[in-house]
Amino acid sequence: MSLKHAILVLLETEPGSGYDLMQQFKQSLGYFWNAKHQQIYLQLKKLNSEKLISFSLEKQTGKPDKKVYGITDLGVKELQQWIASPVKPAKVNDALLVKIYGGHLTSAKNLLDELEQHRLIHDSTLQKLLKIEQLYRQFPDDKQKKYQLPYLTLRRGILGEKAWLAWAEEAKKTIKI
Amino acid sequence: MSLKHAILVLLETEPGSGYDLMQQFKQSLGYFWNAKHQQIYLQLKKLNSEKLISFSLEKQTGKPDKKVYGITDLGVKELQQWIASPVKPAKVNDALLVKIYGGHLTSAKNLLDELEQHRLIHDSTLQKLLKIEQLYRQFPDDKQKKYQLPYLTLRRGILGEKAWLAWAEEAKKTIKI
């Protein structure tokens, strides 16, 4: 269970609402941690009851009130403990590969079509990440240093997506023949 | 829910017991689909009650009896339908990256130590996959063609692990400085 810690990490950087977190899960953090809004709101409630985060209401006109959450001292301690203790390697569950493994049960066209669908998604993810990287590279040196660790996670995304796309090229050729 | 289909795919290739499947999840299939033994036994029971698989008891001396499962015609139909319909891209949940993102809360040494632990695991996975690839390359052409789709999943593992290791080198340099 690291959704808890993913949220704490984000709130440690900057306070925000459930909606703000949702956006971050869709963007920067999104390619290495996924969560739906229902999960986030539930977890925020829980973290608040554990006193690891707290919130203040921000009144808005026209829109519903915003609950802006921030990490507490207790939350920072919890985060530090978690970061100092080892985590397990991420487990992979990739249905597309299960499909390809059993691909003899369908047509080559069907496999190629699905591969192409996934390729489009991975390619657009890569383009998005490369744009963020461009922004980072224009930062002055001190700001680059400040964000060097989040930048590493971005690099992981870029290298991972490039490897995926290189594999897809191989796969295309194999299936075509 | 594709554990169901991962099991069906394996049994479509070759009948086997829960234990056999467990071994396969630890080996060939293991780097793109993970499952614990409890999950597998539960799912086998469910698939059997849905008539997608069936089993025969193999008596053994000294060891407990083996339930050898095989896919049924209904199971093959179900598999074919699943394989013909699109799947969602795999979602990534990687706690190590969450840690690195918030790495300023711990020491560089701690980060490097954990990175090294993970590097060892990824490296040994890669070595294992490369050995399997060597075996495949020694197959005669017709056998290579027969196993070309499972081989593609192996390639995905190899390219993925290489990309991970390349990233780890970058990360090491960044954190060291």
Add this chain to the structure above:
DNA sequence: GATATCATGTAAAAGGTTACATGATTGG
């Protein structure tokens, strides 16, 4: 004598997904 492998399961708890629910504003 201890640990690993073979071989199977049950039960409780935690975590994640899907469906349902509301309601205003902004842009095409």
Add this chain to the structure above:
DNA sequence: CCAATCATGTAACCTTTTACATGATATC
């Protein structure tokens, strides 16, 4: 006028993890 975005949540269901449970044989 329709879809998207902002903003929050509950409930039911499904999946996964952790803990518990047993017992023989083989290897160090």
